[in-house]
Amino acid sequence: MLAEWGLGEWVLAAACAFIIGVSKTGIAGLGMLGIVLFANLMPAKLSSGFVLPMLIMGDCVAVAAYRKDAQWAMLLKLFPWTGLGVVCGYFAMGHLTNAQAGAFIGTIILVFIAVHLIRQGTKPRSSGGTRVGGPSALRKATATADQKTHGTGFVATFGIMAGFTTLVANAAGPIMAIYLLAMRLPKLQFMGTAAYFYLLMNCFKVPFMVDLGLINWESAKGNLILAPAVFVGTLIGRVVLQKMKQQLFEMIALVLSVVAGLNLLYRSWAG
Template structure:
């Protein structure tokens, strides 16, 4: 590619962030989405960097596969596939700006819903522990989580994740919201997300090739940036055990909020 020096440096930074987002801090991936969208355009970048994402996913799965929670993946996959197909059909009908605004609005709406539901759950938990009772309510398991969020939650998040990843590689914030809502500890969070995105990104390949967004030119570009992705992945692997759960969730949600605001053009 005919990029100037500053553009190559920016691309290298984006590649490092890809690696960190897959093995360390969830949500930071939206920063690389913004970088490559600026360099290549939002729609073109969605397929152009897909091989890089798959490479980072393979590294993340190798590191965290034993922590993956397949019960959540099984609930999401059929709906995510449907979302990918919807996104593929929409790609020729929307421009870059429409794609960014649409995805940003979805992220912000779901983030607001998640925070409201968490506040309501905290309030209910406080009411359950009256002055005369010392025993808190039992921890929620998978069945209780389904009852709390409703049968619509996983299908809705799956469809939206599939759609947003196809049009702009922006499913990271949606998965962060979903997995935090499921109360997964950080290692299970990253392991589940790693398997989810590896399978999802591989599923996207034929759709992106059909749209002409993966070419020999784009693949060569990805190969040049692979060492930077690997460096970021190792740094993220080192960083994750050193972040406590509360900080991990705050970073994931905070970066998701910033990503949504950026996508709709507020800064």
């Protein structure tokens, strides 16, 4: 497959790899754009395995950059449900067409966003952006209250869907973005928590992808060629995040999640 690529395909693949890198350290949710573009270069199911090593590389850089900001209490509640979702996705993989998977995941993303907006519309918001030194007292109090009100059912729903969607279509990004936005985490805690979540989850997926034949020697060689683009993207992403205000960060994450959901639905209908 890769032997058939010309210069245009490799340039597009490098741009996608760069976008994935930026998303891991800077702009939450942007990675779905790279994943969608990769799905236009090869069959969607093959692309999910091809992209995975690049995602893991970006995750490693993100963990190194934001390791002190991760909220482990939140992650430990989420991981068992995410593992269950990955297993469900593994067994569903052979029974879902690309169109069915896209329609299902796109609908779930948009429903989650709608519920999130309805819930947040009834709660007070903190004013102003959050600087890299720490969140405001109001934001801390609001975030703590939100995290306490989200019970086991809420965590289980997001965890299972994140695991399922990541195995089927590498589409956990919007699901996790909505989850972390619901927790009202400051941007550094958002990125640090997401970095560890994605790294551990993506590594957990590797044996399943190998067993399904979606990661192989050919895809590994392609990943080695594209690795520098991922790394450069992670460096740019970190600079972008440092300059971005909290409110803008949240708005971009939410908008990109909406775009991802709509894109999945459109592609399922068009296909």
